Amino acid sequence: MNPLTWIIGAFSMWIVVLGVNKLGLSIAVIIIAQVVAMIRVRNVSVLASTALLSVPALASMALIHMPYSSDGWLIALTLTARFSALMSIFLLAATAITIPELVKSLYRWPKLAYIVGSALQMIPQGKQTLALVRDANALRGRSVKGPVRAVKYVGLPLITHLLSAGAARAIPLEVAGLDRPGPRTVLVEVVEGRVEKHCRWLLPLLAVGMAWWL
Structure with a gap:
């Protein structure tokens, strides 16, 4: 997919995760993102990075919420799962984007x-x-x-x-004429289908609607 599609898709999923803010959805997003990442990169680097970032978050959330509330463990788990879901989405998008392709998509x-x-x-x-x-x-x-x-x-x-x-x-x-006006062209454009091009900009609207509905 076009790098812009990955970026907008990740941004849209962030809207859904933050807007819905439910433990079940966060866990589902983590699982889906990790499975897709392992299929793409064929290793557990994204899973390891997410775990490395999530362990300190879980410890801090537990120290903040557990001593002062009977359901503090649930709050800590929910917040940590939300954080892990956001990091999983970000890391998945990062593995799918290369700097040259991203720059070419912004020509x-x-x-x-x-x-x-x-x-x-x-x-x-x-x-x-x-x-x-x-x-x-x-x-x-x-x-x-x-x-x-x-x-x-x-x-x-x-x-x-x-x-x-x-x-x-x-x-x-x-x-190279960076400051000159006029359109730019590239020898080999980033691959992008018509459906992807038109649907990409609908993702944020769908994300807002889903967060509002759920």
Whole structure:
């Protein structure tokens, strides 16, 4: 499916889960999302990530609600299940979306596509740059222990490199005509059927209606 369909579908499911706010629905959403995720990625990475996020949430909810209410355990379980359902939906959508496909699907709005692509690539680029900075310090035999050395020899080079890389992209973007008006085209568009294209925008309305009805 088109990445925008995954995003709007996930947003719509969030509306349903938050609007209905019932334990049974949250558990059903968790099960469905985990099954679909395991079919797609063929491993339990989404399940493991959801569990890793949900355990601290369950502990905090239990500490807050159980000592002060006879049905505090039920409240804690309901809130944790709702949180787990939301995380399952988010992680499922994340596994189905790639940055290049998402950027290509936004080609009609080139500035938005650039902002989204840059924001999503900031974390992996930052990790790669951080590894290079640490390797450079290790090759020079320089210690980076302590807050002052960490800021001076790791933080500042990292920020400088990221800023200079962003500035270096300005010329190719200008050559590509990012600021010029007019429609954009791509050589290979993201696959999208007519039914999917028209139904995608109905999902939020259906989600609001379902949350209101239930």
